[in-house]
Amino acid sequence: MKKSLLWLPAFVLAAFSAFAQPRLAYELRFEQPYTHYVDVQLTISDLAEAETELHLPVWTPGSYLIREFARNVDSFTASADGELLPSEKTSKSSWLIKHGGKKQLQINYRVYAFELSVRTSFVDVAHAYLNGTTVFMYHKMAMNQAHEVRFIPHSQWKKISTTLPQPGKDPWLRMAVNYDQLVDCPVEMGNHDTFEFKAAGIRHNVAMFGAGKYNEKQLIKDYTKIIETAVAVFGELPLQEYLFIVHHSAQGGGGLEHTTSTTLQTRSSVYEKESSYKGFLGLVAHEYFHLWNVKRLRPVTLGPFDYSKENYTHNLWFSEGFTSYYDNLLTRRAGLMEQDKYLEVLRSGIESIHSNPGDAIQSLAESSWDAWIKYYLRNENSSNVTVTYYRKGAMLGLVFDLAILQASNGAYGLDSLMKKMYQQYYLGLKRGFTDEELLRSCREFMGSEADFIFEKYVYGTTKIDFNRYLAYAGLTLEDVRDGKTAYLGLGTRNSSNRLMVSSIRSNSAAEKAALNVNDLILSVDGQEITDLDKWLVTKKPGERFIFIVYRDGNQLTLEGKLDEFPAARYGWSPGGSRNPVQQKIYDQIVGKN
Numbered sequence: 001m002k003k004s005l006l007w008l009p010a011f012v013l014a015a016f017s018a019f020a021q022p023r024l025a026y027e028l029r030f031e032q033p034y035t036h037y038v039d040v041q042l043t044i045s046d047l048a049e050a051e052t053e054l055h056l057p058v059w060t061p062g063s064y065l066i067r068e069f070a071r072n073v074d075s076f077t078a079s080a081d082g083e084l085l086p087s088e089k090t091s092k093s094s095w096l097i098k099h100g101g102k103k104q105l106q107i108n109y110r111v112y113a114f115e116l117s118v119r120t121s122f123v124d125v126a127h128a129y130l131n132g133t134t135v136f137m138y139h140k141m142a143m144n145q146a147h148e149v150r151f152i153p154h155s156q157w158k159k160i161s162t163t164l165p166q167p168g169k170d171p172w173l174r175m176a177v178n179y180d181q182l183v184d185c186p187v188e189m190g191n192h193d194t195f196e197f198k199a200a201g202i203r204h205n206v207a208m209f210g211a212g213k214y215n216e217k218q219l220i221k222d223y224t225k226i227i228e229t230a231v232a233v234f235g236e237l238p239l240q241e242y243l244f245i246v247h248h249s250a251q252g253g254g255g256l257e258h259t260t261s262t263t264l265q266t267r268s269s270v271y272e273k274e275s276s277y278k279g280f281l282g283l284v285a286h287e288y289f290h291l292w293n294v295k296r297l298r299p300v301t302l303g304p305f306d307y308s309k310e311n312y313t314h315n316l317w318f319s320e321g322f323t324s325y326y327d328n329l330l331t332r333r334a335g336l337m338e339q340d341k342y343l344e345v346l347r348s349g350i351e352s353i354h355s356n357p358g359d360a361i362q363s364l365a366e367s368s369w370d371a372w373i374k375y376y377l378r379n380e381n382s383s384n385v386t387v388t389y390y391r392k393g394a395m396l397g398l399v400f401d402l403a404i405l406q407a408s409n410g411a412y413g414l415d416s417l418m419k420k421m422y423q424q425y426y427l428g429l430k431r432g433f434t435d436e437e438l439l440r441s442c443r444e445f446m447g448s449e450a451d452f453i454f455e456k457y458v459y460g461t462t463k464i465d466f467n468r469y470l471a472y473a474g475l476t477l478e479d480v481r482d483g484k485t486a487y488l489g490l491g492t493r494n495s496s497n498r499l500m501v502s503s504i505r506s507n508s509a510a511e512k513a514a515l516n517v518n519d520l521i522l523s524v525d526g527q528e529i530t531d532l533d534k535w536l537v538t539k540k541p542g543e544r545f546i547f548i549v550y551r552d553g554n555q556l557t558l559e560g561k562l563d564e565f566p567a568a569r570y571g572w573s574p575g576g577s578r579n580p581v582q583q584k585i586y587d588q589i590v591g592k593n
Contacts, residue, residue: 022047022139025148028130030189033154036114036123038135042107044142050101055140056093057133057183057307062256062294063119065376066310068092069134072112079106093308095137111135116249118256118263127157127190127209129247129263132183133307143179150174153189161194161207162187163243163260180304184258188245195220199227200237210248212268225334226285233326233415234292234422242291244284255283257290281336286327293326294319297422300432314435316368317458321393322414325401328394332591339593347570349395350466350477355567357506358386364393365459380517384506395464396457401589402469403446403453410584417445473586474578479568486539486562490515492532498522499532501549505566509545513560519549536562 022044029039044052056070070093078085078095080102087097099105111134113121121134136147151160151172164174164185176182193208197220204223208214223244231237243261248268255264264287270280294302299313313319332342353359367375367389374386401414421441425433433441442450456462467476489508492499501519504510521529525546529535539545541564549556578586 021145022052022142023145023148024139024142025150026136027150027152028135029152030123030128030154030157031152033123033125033128036112038111038113038121038123038128038130040107040109040111040135040137042109042137044105044107044139045103047099047101047103047105050099052097052099052105052139053090054095054097054107054137055308056137058093058309059307059311060119060131060133060256061184061302061305061311062258062290063376064310064316064371066372067119072134074110074112076109077107079108080104107137109137116247116251116265118247118254118265125154125156127188127192128154129189129209129245130187131263132185132187136179136182138179138307145178147176147179147182148173149176149182151187151189157190159191159194159207160187160189161192161205161243161245163241163258181259183307184260186245186256186258186261186263197224199224200231202237202240202242204242204244206244206246208246208248210268211246212248212271214271222281222334222336223284225336226281226288226330229330229334230285230289230291230326233289234419237291238296239291253280253283255287257287257295259291259295262287262290278331278336282327282331285330285334286323289323289326289330292422292426293323293418296426297418298426298432299438300434302432310372312369312372314365314368314459315438316371317364317389317393317396318438321364321389321391322397322400322418324390324394325397325414339590342590343572346395346398347477347572349391349398351568351570353387353392353395354463354570356387357384358382359392359463360461361385362387363459363461364389364396364457367392380503383503395466396453398589399453399457399464399466399469400442400446402472402585403449405585405588406469406472407446407449410581410588413585413588417441420444472582473589474575474582475586476573476575477568477570478573480571481565481569483564484540485565486536486541486543487565488532488536488545488562489566490532492521495520497530499529508566509560509563513545513547513558515547515549515558515560516551519547519551519556522548522550522555524548 023046025043027041031039056073058066058068076087076095078087078097080099085097085099087095090096097105113123113134116122116129119131121131122129149164153172160171162174162185164176167173167175188207188209190209193211194206195216196203196205239260241260245261245263247263247265249265250267253266255262264283266280270276298319299315301311301313305311328337328342328345331337362385364387367387397414404417405413421433425431439450439454457464470476488510489505490501490510491503493502499521501515501517501521504515504517524535539562541562543562545560545562547558549558
């Protein structure tokens with residue numbers, strides 16, 4: 001009996017060892033940043049296999065497109081005990097090392113990083129910005145293990161900004177609890193500006209690269225307003241620290257959400273004009289709201305992630321679209337947008353949906369599902385056959401808000417649905433929601449109206465009857481077209497000091513006249529044209545036109561007849577007085593003066 005008891009722990013230990021998970025430690029070097037390379041050394045320990053396969057993600061969460069990050073990897077080698085080992089690629093983003101049972105491997109590879117966007121990585125002499133999915137290879141059996149990272153910065157870089165946990169006093173040594181956290185914490189290194197502040201009781205850090213003149217006190221004040229307004233929706237801030245990485249560059253803007261941080265891209269001149277600054281604050285609000293909506297309150301398929309392929313959902317209209325609704329709503333609630341400006345945001349948003357021919361072709365659910373092949377891979381015909389789950393989803397958020405407020409006689413709106421789902425699925429069940437669970441949650445707040453909205457407006461292509469819902473707040477949109485505005489249905493771009501056709505609206509005068517995208521316009525009605533809009537305002541619907549274009553080496557003469565603008569141009573109806581419930585709903589939706 002004693003012998004068997006003594007034998008049992010050894011057996012258990014042997015069994016445990018057979019299923020032990022590998023440990024991964026990375027070292028990233030930037031010795032020649034002017035080459036735009038990151039040199040990665042990966043040490044894998046505690047292996048219990050004869051062959052080891054490593055993988056690099058093909059996409060990054062929050063940006064739904066296969067980006068093939070492995071195309072930037074080269075010089076892959078593997079060794080053990082100082083000797084090179086045979087390795088081969090088994091797929092576009094997988095590497096197999098045959099080592100015959102070695103316990104520890106050293107992997108070296110280089111990553112070319114020269115694309116400064118919120119979803120990629122960039123290295124030059126000024127700084128390095130890293131998105132983990134572009135750099136860190138993973139071992140499938142070790143995804144839930146802790147991952148260690150040591151950064152060896154270029155000698156002139158003094159700062160690092162990231163929410164990767166710091167296990168000790170060395171800021172260049174970081175430890176992620178698992179692979180998901182490792183790649184969900186972007187890293188900024190260099191000599192960027194930094195400042196911090198407290199909002200909602202939590203420390204918030206800001207890393208500013210390439211910034212122009214900005215007022216730090218004003219930024220802190222406005223960031224705080226947005227943060228505390230967002231926290232009020234969900235009732236809690238589920239983290240201890242948050243980081244804003246802000247890149248200022250010439251190519252424009254955008255953002256990408258992470259669980260404890262965000263990366264924002266904007267122009268350095270953004271702080272110089274109130275209009276551009278307020279637009280930037282809307283971006284801040286959008287990405288911060290993602291801290292809850294999509295990073296925690298999420299479709300069940302969006303986490304844990306499969307980094308090797310597309311992760312499909314029908315609900316980006318909810319995750320991205322409702323966040324787009326809230327980015328303007330939060331800035332309005334925070335006092336950073338005037339009432340008339342907010343009403344204009346709603347009006348123009350609705351108008352853009354009703355003027356988009358793709359609204360009758362693609363549903364919001366289809367738009368979400370096909371984001372991988374349609375949203376990020378647009379062509380000249382995209383606006384004719386697709387909708388954006390961002391903008392239409394945002395306006396559907398308005399519909400949800402109004403419908404819930406109506407069902408509750410103005411007592412509560414969309415905030416309550418968002419908070420209830422956050423508590424139920426993220427805090428309670430600790431998982432995402434399914435399509436059916438999303439519908440069921442909406443039924444709890446608006447009854448059978450939820451079934452109608454989902455059937456007609458989410459999974460169907462029925463034109464949204466916005467006035468039906470706006471009436472709950474005593475609002476009405478009216479078509480203000482006068483029938484005198486001529487419409488061609490043609491978009492252009494400049495090419496060699498001439499206009500080239502860049503897009504054609506389906507069923508428009510331009511399409512009926514057989515104009516093509518990439519036609520070079522030589523003349524219109526016998527005259528050279530450098531501004532098509534100026535020519536168009538002199539015309540009336542029904543007038544004929546003659547285009548001479550250059551196409552594929554041939555000169556063509558194309559004739560047609562101008563249309564009237566085919567979609568509504570909206571303005572707010574003056575309306576009458578609101579009853580008490582309408583006024584209550586109006587104040588919830590638009591806010592008080």
